[in-house]
Amino acid sequence: MRILAVGDIVAPDGREFIYNNLGRIKRKFNIDYCIANGENTAITNGITVDIANTLLQCGVDVITLGNHTFSNKEYEQVLNDIPRVIRPLNLPEETEGMGYFVDDLGFLRIAVINAMGRINMDPIDCPFRGTEKVLKKIDGEADIILIDFHCETTSEKLAYGNYFDGKVTAIFGTHTHVQTADEHILPGGTGYISDLGMTGVRDSILGVKKEVIMNMMYTRKKYRFDKAEGEVWFNGAVFEIDDKTKKVTNIERLYFSEAQLAGKG
Numbered sequence: 001m002r003i004l005a006v007g008d009i010v011a012p013d014g015r016e017f018i019y020n021n022l023g024r025i026k027r028k029f030n031i032d033y034c035i036a037n038g039e040n041t042a043i044t045n046g047i048t049v050d051i052a053n054t055l056l057q058c059g060v061d062v063i064t065l066g067n068h069t070f071s072n073k074e075y076e077q078v079l080n081d082i083p084r085v086i087r088p089l090n091l092p093e094e095t096e097g098m099g100y101f102v103d104d105l106g107f108l109r110i111a112v113i114n115a116m117g118r119i120n121m122d123p124i125d126c127p128f129r130g131t132e133k134v135l136k137k138i139d140g141e142a143d144i145i146l147i148d149f150h151c152e153t154t155s156e157k158l159a160y161g162n163y164f165d166g167k168v169t170a171i172f173g174t175h176t177h178v179q180t181a182d183e184h185i186l187p188g189g190t191g192y193i194s195d196l197g198m199t200g201v202r203d204s205i206l207g208v209k210k211e212v213i214m215n216m217m218y219t220r221k222k223y224r225f226d227k228a229e230g231e232v233w234f235n236g237a238v239f240e241i242d243d244k245t246k247k248v249t250n251i252e253r254l255y256f257s258e259a260q261l262a263g264k265g
């Protein structure tokens with residue numbers, strides 16, 4: 001079983017890349033199942049019903065979110081009506097939708113969990129205790145458990161990764177929009193990468209026009225976050241899982257442009 005996890009898909013350019021190329025990527029890397037972070041897919045950030053449905057039609061199996069869960073006004077409809085879109089489990093209890101999704105493929109049951117960190121992030125309930133609760137709830141219901149941990153610092157990601165090492169199949173970080181080169185299998189057998197990166201315009205800062213962020217940092221004033229334009233790069237990772245042991249045997253980090261995917265670059 002080969003599972004593809006895609007880092008934060010940013011803005012119309014990023015989602016168009018996925019719409020146009022995900023099929024080819026899945027064939028090229030023999031992908032059986034795909035999870036993508038969709039928290040920045042709408043121009044406002046967040047996600048819309050139409051974008052969520054289009055991503056699912058294009059071959060994404062589960063969409064995870066993060067601190068931009070509520071950034072688009074359609075969030076209620078998305079979370080209430082599309083169970084394959086999940087939001088961080090440690091948001092306030094009454095939040096619409098779910099923090100996990102269990103997908104029964106018949107021959108295999110895959111649980112996807114979304115949690116969010118607390119260091120340099122908005123205040124939120126404890127991701128460790130929240131995840132423990134969900135793991136207890138789905139105990140015996142899933143053969144493979146995959147977690148998108150949406151979080152700023154690599155230290156918190158590593159603490160979370162090591163805390164749940166051996167209890168879940170794989171943990172991949174999202175949110176920083178910058179890919180880390182630390183993919184490895186933890187001692188207890190859990191596949192791990194601190195951050196998958198971003199599928200969006202590379203010549204940017206977080207997918208936003210560079211000038212906007214530079215001006216903001218230089219002047220400390222607020223500016224409108226106009227999205228960058230330019231060449232989109234795909235960021236993600238493939239987790240190879242042994243059919244018998246259900247353990248990760250290999251992690252392949254992906255980082256390429258459309259031209260490279262087509263074999264021209």
Ligand SMILES: [Fe+2]
Pocket residue numbers: 039066067068150174175176
């Ligand atoms: Fe985020």
Ligand SMILES: [Fe+2]
Pocket residue numbers: 008039040066175176177
């Ligand atoms: Fe993001």
